[in-house]
Amino acid sequence: MIRRINIFLVLTSIAMLAGVYAVKFSIEDTARHRTELIALIDSQEGELSILKADEAVLSQPGHIEPIIKRHEVALAMTPVRQEQFGAFEALPMRPAKPNTEAMDSLFLSLEAGVDPIAAILELEGIE
């Protein structure tokens, strides 16, 4: 009886030992993986910071204006002049709507064979 228990305990110890070592190795593996990831993140953050700095340089007015000046002819762009600004007050009023009823009646009478314009011209003596 005692012997069986002993054998069982020995086997359990061996199993546990194996388990502990397995966990230890997997932890080391995870730690290595973590370090690799940290290094990768670090290098990518570095690259990102440089890219952001590049973007900032490219979007500076001081960087863009010389380019526009070089390609002034192609772009047809110059700084805005006062005369180019309009105002709402300067816009002409919307033209009056065409008198649709009068036009309709004119076309109807034309279709009916009556030409009011020719009649007016005849009245005025223009021909």
Place this chain on the structure above:
Amino acid sequence: MALLTEPLGGTIALEGARKVRGNLTQARIRWMILAMVLGFGLVGGRLVQLGMVVPDHSIEGQTRDVITATRPPILDRNGLEMAVDIRVPSLFAEPRRIIDVEEAVRDLRTVLPDLKEDWLRDRLTGDKGFVWVQRELTPAIQERVMRLGIPGVDFITESKRFYPAMSEASHILGSTNIDNQGIAGIERHMDSENVALLQDLGLARGNALAPVELSVDMRVQHVMHEQLSDAMTRYQAIAAAGVMMDVHTGEIVAMASLPDFNPNEPATALVKDTFNRVTSGIFEPGSTFKTVTVAGALDSGAVSLTDQFDARFGIRFGRFTIGDFHGKHRILSLPEVFKYSSNIGTIRIMQAMGKDNFREFLTRMGFDERVPFELPEMRLPAVPETLSEVGAATVSFGHGLSVSPLHLVTAYAAFSNGGNYVPPTLYKRDATEAQQLYRRVVSPQTSEAIRYLMRLNALEGSGSQMNKAAAGYRAGGKTGTAEKVVDGRYSSNKVTNFFASAFPLDNPRYAMVIMVDEPKAENPQSGTTAGWNAGAITGRIVQRVAPMLGIAPDFSEAIDLNLVPPALR
């Protein structure tokens, strides 16, 4: 089993088997306990030993966190980056871990030939835990050094400050040293606020710090910088500076001073004459100061816009006689005194007010002390404590005192925003915040009168050059030509020119001061007075920036007529 015999036929005592085994077990248990105690003692001792080791987290006296700490990005008012952190590798060595110093020196110099052999050998020998070899290298060099595989040599990622705008906003931003601490400009101011604290706590590493938003508009800043550089060549000036301020909030929208430096190369900041002329340069303001005198006199009620002043003859003070530059030699009305920039008229206006009241008004306008402002580079103005008769006379037209362009622009902002002094700032500030800081210095009526006079000067006086370029934007201001003191005397051919202005005057939004130092005539037809250079620059700047700032041109004459105070209609 022990057998004890006694010679006298004593008894035999036999120890029983159980007792014998019991004794043996006791002994074994003792040995076991001893072994256990020894074992645990060994482990415990090692633990204590490990606990005693102090890990070396410092780099030449500073903690690693401080070295690698980041700074918050600086943005302009539209969110464009003005300063960012870039991550760069820095090469360090641990001499106590280097096996063969000679080999390490030889290998390192194949990649970094600039390093001196003796210096490097000296650096790598010894028992130190950390020495810098070279800081702020490129990833390519890092790659090559890593390939050498020298033990005890490694890289650490540092933050380095980079300024995408190059030299365009150099005086605003200032610069940082190799340890990423601000040494000038707003960078230094930020450190004094809270960044340094964060870095000390090591919290700044890896955490995205909230960006710092400035009041500067990079587009306006660019235009101002470009126009000033243009002026340096156009008028062969030795220096030029300009500052633009929002009159309602006190926000500085642009500030430039030439010659300047490139903050990406901090060594260029040490070159002579690159100081910030807007804040730490003090100059005699010349006729631009007449606006201050007129505003003070109008506000005190001693003079009114309809008053007449005798400018027929120069004014005598003992041995001195003060005359006019382009004298009209007649009686002038107050607007004419301003328009023709008459020294005599201005002195009469000041005398009507009284020199003590005038001196008190200068104190009220803040000309006695530094302008409350964030930049560390500030200089005290030089204004006489008490004014004699002749002293008050010269000060009234801007001679015999020295103030910074920042003083002038704050005064002009107060005159044009309805009479409230608002301290300038480089940080974003909204109208409600600004209104809590308002300090009334002149009445709204005085402010209206000054706006009319500035516009009048643009239409008919020395500001006409400016108005030609900035037509439609209702700009106006006052010129100032101050003769420089050479060998203790005023020199007539070395002058500092100013143009202090505000626009659009029907609803003022921005005040601006432009300074040109020792300009020459652009061509034989032009002159060297301020209207020709500082005035023309102001006009060109207004023309470019007004559309960016949402100010539409308006050519209707009704606007200018509305500016005329009722008393003069």
